[in-house]
Amino acid sequence: MPPLTVVICVDHAYVSGGQSKVAIESALGLRAAGARVVFFAACGPVDERLGPAGVEVVCLGQPDILGNPSRLAAARQGVWNAQAEKLLEETLGHLSYDRTIVHVHGWAKALSPSIAKPIQAAGLPAVYTMHEYFLHCPNGGFYNFPKGDVCALKPMSMACWGTNCDSRNYPFKLWRNARMFVAQHVAHLAETFSDIVLLSDLQEKVLATCLPKGAAIHRVTNPVEAEPLGPKADPRSGDFLFVGRLSAEKGAFLFAEAARRAGVTPVFVGDGPIAGELQARFPQARLLGWKSPREAREAMRAARALVFPSLWYETFGLTALEAKAMGTPAIVADGCAAREAIEDGVTGLWFRSGDADSLASAIRELNNDAVITQMAKAAYDAYWAAPATRERHVGETLAVYEAMLARRAAA
Structure with a gap:
């Protein structure tokens, strides 16, 4: 052959x-x-x-x-x-x-x-x-960026053409729709x-x-790029951590607000268009900037919990799975695909997507030393039982x- x-x-x-x-x-x-x-x-x-x-x-x-x-x-x-x-x-x-x-x-x-x-x-x-x-979707996310919410419109319908859902501006949205028309009817x-x-x-x-x-x-x-480092020696230490692009649809503002309500310091690894506004609105937040993949994994290993607060339809949620491999439980929005990597109440927690109070409640729950110790061990064991x-x-x-x-x- x-x-x-x-x-x-x-x-x-x-x-x-x-x-x-x-x-x-x-x-x-x-x-x-x-x-x-x-x-x-x-x-x-x-x-x-x-x-x-x-x-x-x-x-x-x-x-x-x-x-x-x-x-x-x-x-x-x-x-x-x-x-x-x-x-x-x-x-x-x-x-x-x-x-x-x-x-x-x-x-x-x-x-x-x-x-x-x-x-x-x-x-x-x-x-x-x-x-x-x-x-299938002109802006690639089934998401209305100006409204900060998922989009239920039929792609390329008249309502879609008439809606400014783009992260930049309406002319750019019209260009995206024109490209989608070419993709569908010229390129097939x-x-x-x-x-x-x-x-x-x-x-x-x-x-x-x-x-x-x-x-x-x-x-x-x-x-997933990860090594079997063994369960964490002290899961009670570390911060509540966000890893990824600093943008509104990724839920960075939501995490910062929920952390404020829960009385913890939010820590961010990554960079993006809202970094300056995020620091200005939440001066207590620690922004560590962009890190290499290895440095990001090290930060996840050292964290108490990963927070994955994305507001839109994430396709997979790789970061949540990476954290799980590190033995770090994750708090994930129930409206994105990252929830499929986490067993609610066992290897992490789900919260109501877009709800700062629900996220704050989950943060407070994982601030309990007994809870975080149990979930960290469960997260590590569950990942390495069938590693990606x-x-x-x-x-x-x-x-x-x-x-x-x-x-x-x-x-």
Whole structure:
């Protein structure tokens, strides 16, 4: 049997967030498992681990949409990246038709809907991992940023066109809708994928009416970078910690307010657009700034509890799972997918999404030494009973690929 070839497509060739992190980890793991891996990305620099591992990298060296100094060029690139289309066509044209899979992890920040055309022309089976919701929602989150609430409107309906839900402004929202129109009616992007990978039960519920008809739906566990350090020696020490982008939809203001009501000091690891306002409104908060992944894990290990107060439909909640691996219980909003990583009352607590009093109550409960000691041990044991390793991720991914190839052979 010829070896498997996997073409991974994603906007960034470096770790710019969870999406590219998973794509890179997957590429490394698949290569280690014996697959030929071609990593196709728009934006560099290229992660230094890929080349030495034997991953073939094709990188356009473009800026992403937000990093492009020309707004006109950025708008054009975001709607239709002609360079990406041409280079992907050349890349796929040099590959064998047998046992080749195209796996797209992201397109909305640089690659654009144009990548659909060369995938369709090559006739290769293609799978999409839903790290966000840009395949169906113009702003990628089913979230109304000005209102600070989830959005129940049908994507691309007249009500959607008439609603300013964007984090920037209404003209930008209209541009996003125009791009979605191109993705749906010119590129036919969603229909390019015979298979969709979802990360949570919540995603399946949110996307119930949106997923392409006939697409096979799979679950693949995102890999978590963690070491089995053993249960924490003293779970009672440490702070209530937030790790992630400092933005309103991530619930940073909500956590700070709830911490004030609970009488504890909120600690933030990360950076983002609201950092200055957060410090000004809550001077008691400790903002530690951006940390490397290892430093962030160390902070989670040292924390009393992680607080995951996100207001929107998170697709997975990787940070909550990372904290669990560190033996640190998490307090998570019950309206986001992170709740699926936490057994309420056992390995952490759920609180009513968007409710500062409910979050404050959960913080007070985990400020009890007996409770936190019990939950910390339970969190560590539960995670390491079935750890989300890179090997597990690769095994589940390969099972998806083989199912796709089997269906094509049968057809």
